[in-house]
Amino acid sequence: MAISISTAPTGPDLTGAAPPAFAPLRTERLTLRPLRAEDAAELHRLVNDWEVAKTLARVPFPYPRSLADDWIASTWAQLAAGTAFHLAITGLDDGREVLVGCIGLTCQAAKREAELGYWVGRRFWGHGVGPEAAARLASWALAHLELDRLVASALLDNARSQAVLARIGFREKGEGVRDFVSRGGPMKVRLFELTRDDLPAAVQAEKAAPPDGGTPILLVSACALIDPEGRVLLARRPEGKPMAGLWEFPGGKVAAGETPEAALIRELKEELGIDVAESCLAPFTFASHRLGERHLLMPLYLCRRWEGRVTPLEGQALAWVRPGKLAEYAMPPADKPLVALLRDFL
Numbered sequence: 609m610a611i612s613i614s615t616a617p618t619g620p621d622l623t624g625a626a627p628p629a630f631a632p633l634r635t636e637r638l639t640l641r642p643l644r645a646e647d648a649a650e651l652h653r654l655v656n657d658w659e660v661a662k663t664l665a666r667v668p669f670p671y672p673r674s675l676a677d678d679w680i681a682s683t684w685a686q687l688a689a690g691t692a693f694h695l696a697i698t699g700l701d702d703g704r705e706v707l708v709g710c711i712g713l714t715c716q717a718a719k720r721e722a723e724l725g726y727w728v729g730r731r732f733w734g735h736g737v738g739p740e741a742a743a744r745l746a747s748w749a750l751a752h753l754e755l756d757r758l759v760a761s762a763l764l765d766n767a768r769s770q771a772v773l774a775r776i777g778f779r780e781k782g783e784g785v786r787d788f789v790s791r792g793g794p795m796k797v798r799l800f801e802l803t804r805d806d807l808p809a810a811v812q813a814e815k816a817a818p819p820d821g822g823t824p825i826l827l828v829s830a831c832a833l834i835d836p837e838g839r840v841l842l843a844r845r846p847e848g849k850p851m852a853g854l855w856e857f858p859g860g861k862v863a864a865g866e867t868p869e870a871a872l873i874r875e876l877k878e879e880l881g882i883d884v885a886e887s888c889l890a891p892f893t894f895a896s897h898r899l900g901e902r903h904l905l906m907p908l909y910l911c912r913r914w915e916g917r918v919t920p921l922e923g924q925a926l927a928w929v930r931p932g933k934l935a936e937y938a939m940p941p942a943d944k945p946l947v948a949l950l951r952d953f954l
């Protein structure tokens with residue numbers, strides 16, 4: 609992979625170097641992918657623009673050409689370590705890939721949060737690139753990283769950026785001060801936060817009109833599969849589902865006309881590829897919990913015997929967890945009492 613030729617001095621020689629593996633995130637019009645060495649010249653051209661740089665805390669102006677190479681190399685190291693996810697935003701122009709901007713998340717593992725930041729090249733403003741890219745990365749991050757929230761900030765006078773954050777579900781959390789390299793000092797910013805519950809309705813909500821003003825019951829059947837070592841299987845809720853990224857007991861909704869046991873046997877086959885006999889499902893306890901406009905009623909069964917190998921057939925992450933460690937996994941609120949009971953029982 610060659611870097612673009614530039615007359616200005618360049619940073620590290622990235623010739624032949626490649627970014628770490630990261631499956632690109634796609635939206636209707638955009639792709640978010642690791643930066644490549646050959647993006648450096650275009651990145652420099654787009655970000656070395658006062659109208660862009662003045663809104664960014666960590667970007668100097670003027671922006672030296674060599675910094676683009678340094679920056680790309682540093683994003684690879686962070687991506688490989690999982691400490692930050694800085695990606696190129698690209699689009700198609702006459703079928704040709706063009707760099708549109710950059711978007712990134714910097715993780716603070718101890719706080720279970722990450723800071724979202726992005727910029728879009730001036731000639732791509734006004735096309736909704738920011739919200740499209742930011743919504744995609746936010747939804748991916750909450751589903752795949754060990755996070756409870758995303759935070760972001762925008763300069764007090766940057767109404768455009770504040771509107772983008774609000775549009776994708778970020779809530780205002782007051783004001784703060786950030787050092788802005790481009791402005792040469794501290795500047796006042798508006799602070800924002802987004803949790804799983806704030807994700808837009810399309811991703812988050814399980815909608816159901818309550819009949820006659822009542823609360824509809826959502827009947828879900830779930831199972832604690834226990835292996836010979838006494839470990840419990842947890843599955844991670846995939847992106848696109850409500851509460852994506854939280855760990856749960858395998859199972860799913862009971863369909864009309866189905867018994868809870870039949871639903872569970874079906875779900876365990878669909879999700880994990882295992883065959884379970886009804887006689888191997890031991891009723892253990894249940895969850896009863898308000899879930900948005902509905903009320904979740906979830907019988908939890910124990911199962912120690914099944915046929916076949918547990919396989920994540922829906923691309924979900926799985927974890928076999930010792931009972932004493934269950935509390936370390938972020939789970940839906942309805943599961944908290946179940947976890948305590950299970951730990952005491954096993």
Ligand SMILES: Nc1nc2c([nH]c(=O)n2[C@H]2C[C@H](O)[C@@H](COP(=O)(O)OP(=O)(O)OP(=O)(O)O)O2)c(=O)[nH]1
Nearest residue numbers: 828829830850856857858859860861904940942943
């Ligand atoms: N399976 C499962 N669901 C749980 C747990 N805790 C909890 O609050 N839930 C909630 C999350 C969802 O609102 C609901 C399960 O619905 P779901 O959408 O995952 O069910 P499903 O597998 O039938 O999914 P789908 O086919 O409708 O997409 O129950 C749990 O431990 N396991």
